[in-house]
Amino acid sequence: MIEVYFTPTPNGHKVSIMLEETGLPHRLLKMDVLAGDHLTPDFRRINPNGRLPAIVDHEPIGGGAPLPVFESGAILLYLAEKSGKFLPENPRRRSQAQQWLMWQMASFGPMQGQAHHFIRYAPEGQTYPTERYRNETVRLLHVLNGRLSEADYLAEEYSIADMAAWPWARAVQLIGLTLDDYPAVADWFARVGERPAVIAGTDVKNAANLASARPVLTEEQWSNLFGKNMLAAPTR
Ligand SMILES: N[C@@H](CCC(=O)N[C@@H](CS)C(=O)NCC(=O)O)C(=O)O
Structure with a gap:
């Protein structure tokens, strides 16, 4: 257990x-x-x-x-x-999964996390940090979109890298961004979001959960x- x-x-x-x-x-x-x-x-x-x-x-x-x-x-x-x-056996894809997992842990999560802090929790009117972290999140969404334009999943096959990035892609709506601006991310987000385990693991049908x-x-x-x-x- x-x-x-x-x-x-x-x-x-x-x-x-x-x-x-x-x-x-x-x-x-x-x-x-x-x-x-x-x-x-x-x-x-x-x-x-x-x-x-x-x-x-x-x-x-x-x-x-x-x-x-x-x-x-x-x-x-x-x-x-x-x-x-969910960690590919093939060495190339295994490395890709590790790379995108580290990318999420070092960048997509923490930078967006700071954007959430300054936009949602800090006293209003914090222009510089708000723009800095929102811009960085936008840049990272372009990076994600580039990868998902060339592969269906971050490591070509569904892996822990997708599981790490997906909930953070879901969270961008809370800082005023939309995945509609990143078509490959939006496709991947919808595809991954249909998986029963993702629905069960995040209760995505329950909007109040956000x-x-x-x-x-x-x-x-x-x-x-x-x-x-x-x-x-x-x-x-
Ligand atoms: N790098 C850590 C980040 C963990 C983290 O910041 N967790 C948040 C919830 S998502 C938390 O514990 N927040 C409570 C707090 O900030 O006091 C991880 O990925 O596990």
Whole structure:
């Protein structure tokens, strides 16, 4: 049994999609980041970085004590290794899957994540950072569109690279961008979105599952995500 410390965000959905795709037995433990569920010393023993998602595999590859795994990209690689699925065997395609997974982890997720912060959470009127991170997201969407104009999937066959990028492609609507401007991305997004495991893993039919465009946070919730409570957590 794999325990998944989960929140229904793009990084969380990468893992829930992969678990649905592979059918590996698992249990989702829903964490409320607004309430600060992820700021506890107990959770830091599972993820020293104190972020979601994280998993604990109680029957890890190679046996031994339960294995905690953090960072969504590392979790996808671990689950691919455990299941023997969705990381291509062919060395060229395997490398492509790893390259696009790293691209998502280093760029498409973090840059867009900053765009979400400045557009949706920061006090309004932050023109420079808003433009900087939205422009970078637009540039990355062009990169993704270029790749998907030459291949049906990021590694030619459906892989963990697609599972990593898809939830972040879905999230661009929340920062005022549309996939209609990137036809190859839009085609791929629709194709991947029809997969039963993607529907089950993200509950895409339920629009309420997407966070609101500009959430209103209480002082405590703000502190848990961006302020004193967040800063205090690693020292506790
Ligand atoms: N690079 C990490 C990013 C994890 C991350 O930032 N997770 C968000 C949810 S998507 C989180 O835990 N947010 C809570 C917070 O910022 O306090 C990964 O891919 O796992």
